[in-house]
Amino acid sequence: MSKKLMYLLGIVLTILLGTYFYWKLCCNTCTDTSNSEHKEEIENNVTSTQKTPTYLPFMVKDANGNLSITINENFNFKESGLNFVRPVSAELDEQIINLKNYLTSIDGKTLSITGYYTSNEVNTSAFPNLGLARANSVKNYLTSKGIPSRIIDTYGKLNDNMVTDSLKVYHGPLFFDVLEFKDDSDQITVLGEELKENPIVLYFNTGEASINLTADQRERMAKISRYLDKVEGAWCIVTGHTDNTGDPTLNIKLGQDRANFAKNYLISNAIPESKITAISKGPLQPIADNATEEGRAKNRRTVITIK
Structure with a gap:
């Protein structure tokens, strides 16, 4: 080789x-x-x-009566949403009328609405929790259908077992129950006195897009909502105040703008518009010395109370 x-x-x-x-x-x-x-x-x-989405039916029963409603339709809420998705189905509206006819045909019954929420949702409402806000949103709708608000009680409850659908919507995060009426008029009277002595005071600029309430103010907002529901003829008054800087006439308008801003905030948080009055006192009712910046800041306020 x-x-x-x-x-x-x-x-x-x-x-x-x-x-x-x-x-x-x-x-x-x-x-x-x-x-x-x-x-x-x-x-x-x-x-x-992805876990299977939760679908809770619209179910209302009276354990001590002959009411029993169960349908697959219900009020739905977007994730972190405090107002239900509109429109509701015709079937749901039909059953709400049946519920109204039952509750208004007999005495001694109340409707309990518990709104559910999850711990991963963001509560941007004026209520202590998102569940209570949702319950109040539904309560207003039921009231518009003829169910008196004085016989409706609302609550909120944490429920981390709920799962949204692919569009981030909770289907029926609510529990309804018909209970025997309990007279709580004495508690409501005490509640009204408390709210009048300790109103909600807001400090914000008119151009702000939102109002951030403290935990204590959220609790008082829930109490205002309850008082308006239970006391016939009660209403919420929102008063805008300013300092004495500038033209008095313009300050009256500025106070009204602030009051209207707060009123719209309340309406978006399930407080009925028909029960809210917004007025302005401008610079006429100072609570601090307008000669100092600190005093003027305290005078630029919006007060929410009940009458």
């Missing part, structure tokens, strides 16, 4: 051996990495599989 042929065979053998070891060492590593990534992808898919 010539030296030239042996040289060529050596080159071919070197290539073959290099290819074998490359496949043995490198490709197996690549395959292991690929399998690891695929396994991780599968595990991620398993852990991220």
Whole structure:
């Protein structure tokens, strides 16, 4: 065999051996990495599989009467939403009329509405929790259908078992119950006196897009809502005040703008517009010295109370 042929065979053998070891060492590593990534992808898919959305029916029963309503339709709410999605179905409206006829045909019954919320939702309402805000939103709708607000009680409850659909909507996050009437007129009287002595005072600029209430103010807002429901002829008064800087006439208008802003906020939080009056006192009722900046800041306020 010539030296030239042996040289060529050596080159071919070197290539073959290099290819074998490359496949043995490198490709197996690549395959292991690929399998690891695929396994991780599968595990991620398993852990991220969406849970089945919760669908709670509209169900109202009277354990001590002959009312029993159950339909698959209900009031629905977007995630972190305090007002239900409109419009409601015709079937739901039909059953609400049946509920109204039952509650108004006999004495001694109250309707309890509990709104559910989850711990991962953001409460931007004026109420202590989003569930109570949702219950009040539904209460206003039922009132518009003829069910008196004085026989409706609203509550909020945490329920982390609820799951939204793909559009981030909760279906029927509510519980309804018909109970025997309990006279709480003495408590309502005490509640009214408390609210008049300790009204909600807001400090904000007219151009602000939202009002952020403290926890204590949210509690008082819930009490205002309850008082308006229970006391016939009661109403909420929103009064805008300013400092004495500038033209008095313009200050009256500025106070009215602030009062209207707060009124719209209350309306968006399920306080009936028909029960809210917004007025302005401008600079006429200061509570601090207008000679100082601190005093003027205290005078620029909006007060929410009941009458």
